[in-house]
Amino acid sequence: MADPSSTDPIIELTGISYSYPKEQPVLKNLDFELRKGERIGLLAPNGSGKTTLFHVIMGLLPVSEGSIRIFGRKIETEKDFVWVRRKIGLLFQDADDQLFSPTVLDDVAFGPLNMGKTKKEALSISRRVLSFLGLSSFEDRITFKLSGGEKKLVSLATVLSMDPEVLLLDEPLNGLDNNTRIKLISVLKTIDVSYIIISHDIDFLLESTDAIYTLNNGRIEKDTTVYVHSHDHAHMMGNVPHQHD
Amino acid sequence: MLQEPFSVGNSFLHRTDPRFRLVSALLYSIVVAVLYGFFSLIASAVFSLALVRAAGLDGKTVLKRLALVNGFVLLFLLILPLTAGGDIFFSIGFLHIYQPGVVLALQIALKSNAIIMAFIALVSTMNFSTLGHALNSLGLPHKFVFLFILTYRYIFVIEQEYKKIWRSIKIRGFSPKTTLHCYKTYAYMIGMIFVKASARAERVYRAMRCRGFNGSFYTLAEFPSSGKNWLFLFFMLFSTFLIILMELYFYG
Incomplete structure (x- = not known):
């Protein structure tokens, strides 16, 4: 992987402002850059505009000010964003929003079919992605009958099947049990894409990202470097060798 | 269920x-x-x-x-x-x-x-999805089949949301009576389900656009x-x- 700072930015936001109707602006004159190979964590309080930022990048929310460049291309119209959505995959916070087809295979094939792949191609892509995520036996499962963790992994499959170059993950660990969590982290380590993760889980961010940014007053702050450090702690039987989750 | x-x-x-x-x-x-x-x-x-x-x-x-x-x-x-x-x-x-x-x-x-x-x-x-696809391949319009399948998919989510609200009403000691308070609670509940459903619809539509949805619907089913x-x-x-x-x- 090339040194991130030497490559052109994949996502380049300059002076972005966004406000929901009749409300204070959520994003104010925001600048942001993501380069190839970068893995960034976004840690900020609720309501600070993290999800809004993702939706702005995907063109789901129209910005009032500022410019968006993706892979060097200026993005303005809905048509431009259609192109963006093939390059960037967004994993929604709630998997129930993402999975709408009756069966898992239908859902995973939805993206590829929309991209103009034939039925056969879409099927083979979907099967490959499902088997990569260890979900091969899930093909014919009914989406709404999956457990929370399974839904999250299948949602990831639906995004990965479009072969994105960037992933935007909106609180991917929300409500996941430990096993699914471990699986998700190992998947993130294996795939060769740049990504931004919104999460409140600092351990997870430290493990799967290279830098942690925060959103403050509608702007991205990069200079809040997070230092890894350890604390002493005490509990019963602490003198016996043990592990913590 | x-x-x-x-x-x-x-x-x-x-x-x-x-x-x-x-x-x-x-x-x-x-x-x-x-x-x-x-x-x-x-x-x-x-x-x-x-x-x-x-x-x-x-x-x-x-x-x-x-x-x-x-x-x-x-x-x-x-x-x-x-x-x-x-x-x-x-x-x-x-x-x-x-x-x-x-x-x-x-x-x-x-x-x-x-x-x-x-x-x-x-x-x-x-099952429902097979029925949808069968109707599709019999020449029914895409939009109809799409509506059909989405209704089926989200009726369960709406049911879950209804149950969630109902539980939270019940654990706070609500019991149905012929009082204004009771009717008001029912009205709130129904209103809330509608609000949640429309917010959900908006999010689902966004998620579909992110995956390149452009109005036409494809099906994998083959008979x-x-x-x-x-x-x-x-x-x-x-x-x-x-x-x-x-x-x-x-x-x-």
């Missing part, structure tokens, strides 16, 4: 191409709906029953479904003989039982049971063609034809 108890099974009917089943069920029920003769009506009820048997469905569950319909039919059976007018069949005191009413009520009872049983055997033996399908269709058409003949012979 909404369920599809009949969609799992391995009978000959379950394995038949859904499109063939749909078409034959539709034709058959149109014919049954316009029958008048009791000979052909009874024949079709027996035929439908045979179809249910052939589908190897759980008798109890089928009876439960039929009870639902027959509750409605019972209304006709009670009201029509008393109100239809025409020749008097017999009288109990001041109550007159009219003959055309009795005939009409019995016809409705036989027709509706025959049609429901045929649909249980032929259509509810496929392998086999001679047995045509044999089944022929059998269904032939039986339907026999019923028409009976009707013409005994009634027409």
Whole structure:
């Protein structure tokens, strides 16, 4: 992987402002850059505009000010964003929003079919992605009958099947049990894409990202470097060798 | 919970191409709906029953479904003989039982049971998504099929949300009474479900746009063609034809 700072930015936001109707602006004159190979964590309080930022990048929310460049291309119209959505995959916070087809295979094939792949191609892509995520036996499962963790992994499959170059993950660990969590982290380590993760889980961010940014007053702050450090702690039987989750 | 108890099974009917089943069920029920003769009506009820048997469905569950319909039919059976007018069949005191009413009520009872049983055997033996895809490949517009499948997918989510709200109402000591407070709570609950549903719809639509949705809907489903399908269709058409003949012979 090339040194991130030497490559052109994949996502380049300059002076972005966004406000929901009749409300204070959520994003104010925001600048942001993501380069190839970068893995960034976004840690900020609720309501600070993290999800809004993702939706702005995907063109789901129209910005009032500022410019968006993706892979060097200026993005303005809905048509431009259609192109963006093939390059960037967004994993929604709630998997129930993402999975709408009756069966898992239908859902995973939805993206590829929309991209103009034939039925056969879409099927083979979907099967490959499902088997990569260890979900091969899930093909014919009914989406709404999956457990929370399974839904999250299948949602990831639906995004990965479009072969994105960037992933935007909106609180991917929300409500996941430990096993699914471990699986998700190992998947993130294996795939060769740049990504931004919104999460409140600092351990997870430290493990799967290279830098942690925060959103403050509608702007991205990069200079809040997070230092890894350890604390002493005490509990019963602490003198016996043990592990913590 | 909404369920599809009949969609799992391995009978000959379950394995038949859904499109063939749909078409034959539709034709058959149109014919049954316009029958008048009791000979052909009874024949079709027996035929439908045979179809249910052939589908190897759980008798109890089928009876439960039929009870639902027959509750409605019972209304006709009670009201029509008393109100239809025409020749008097017999009288109990001041109550007159009219003959055309009795005939009409019995016809409705036989027709509706025959049609429901045929649909249980032929259509509810496929799951909802298969039904959607079958309709699609029979030439129904994409939009319709799409609406159909999405309704099915999210009705469960709405049900879950309803249950969530209901639980949170219950754990705070709510018990239904005839009070303004109670009606207000119900109104809030219904309102909240609508608000949540529309917010959900917005998020789902966003997620679909992110995956390149542009209004058209593709389906992966394929139905392998086999001679047995045509044999089944022929059998269904032939039986339907026999019923028409009976009707013409005994009634027409």
